[in-house]
Amino acid sequence: MGTRRKEPRYRFAAGYSIYYGKTVDELLGCDQMEQRKKIDAYMERYKKNSIEGNIALMRDALKEFPYNLDLMSALCHALLFEKHGKEENLDECIDIVLRILERSTDDEQRYKTIETLVYAYSRKNNKEKTIEYAKKLPNCRCTQNATLEYVLEGEELRKFAQENIFNYIVLINHSVNWMMMSKDYTTEQRIFAYETLEKMYLLFLDDENYGYEHADPFRIWTEIAKEYGKLQNKEKTIFALKKPASMRMHRTI
Numbered sequence: 001m002g003t004r005r006k007e008p009r010y011r012f013a014a015g016y017s018i019y020y021g022k023t024v025d026e027l028l029g030c031d032q033m034e035q036r037k038k039i040d041a042y043m044e045r046y047k048k049n050s051i052e053g054n055i056a057l058m059r060d061a062l063k064e065f066p067y068n069l070d071l072m073s074a075l076c077h078a079l080l081f082e083k084h085g086k087e088e089n090l091d092e093c094i095d096i097v098l099r100i101l102e103r104s105t106d107d108e109q110r111y112k113t114i115e116t117l118v119y120a121y122s123r124k125n126n127k128e129k130t131i132e133y134a135k136k137l138p139n140c141r142c143t144q145n146a147t148l149e150y151v152l153e154g155e156e157l158r159k160f161a162q163e164n165i166f167n168y169i170v171l172i173n174h175s176v177n178w179m180m181m182s183k184d185y186t187t188e189q190r191i192f193a194y195e196t197l198e199k200m201y202l203l204f205l206d207d208e209n210y211g212y213e214h215a216d217p218f219r220i221w222t223e224i225a226k227e228y229g230k231l232q233n234k235e236k237t238i239f240a241l242k243k244p245a246s247m248r249m250h251r252t253i
Contacts, residue, residue, distance in 0.1 A: 039068060046074050054078040069104050072096050076116050085123060093120045111137060165204050173197055173216050191227045194220050
């Protein structure tokens, strides 16, 4: 019997690798642990690096792993917050985010990259695109924070609810700031808004442990001092100025 020449399997694998955007080793399950170690090492360096350093780092990483969505997301974040706000960096950021959205099926990753896209378009003053993609994100009532409270119980529920309260206060803080910027409120109205906001922090965070958001109450009292200064109320201005100083001491001691 004659022998029939068979097409080498690696040729088919190479074709599939191009189609799926993966290396042949990835398709065959080879060296996946080694690749994961390399990617994790890049991400560890990313955590300790400067923004400018991270841009170069992630570009190098993507030369080795051009289809890794985590590395692409990290590069987008660095490009967005590059201090000079270069137009070409924002364009690169937007291009990468759109490629992530084409490939990613992970909801959390998609939402985070859409958030990045919203900020990038905003910095480019593209209001239409900013609104378009912002509306693709869920509203605050349709999140895990809002829905999990219905099913959790006991201590787990208590801790989860406390974390939610803190997150909501931070969101209210941001919304109050944007509201104050939206029109010319009177000095009295601004004082009322900021003092009410500060009371919320004291009500729910009575131990003054504000975590990473400790700068918010500091800034609130600074704004209150400015407003009382406009009214030439020396006593309350001085009192408001002393609050940020005492809070800084509390964080330092």
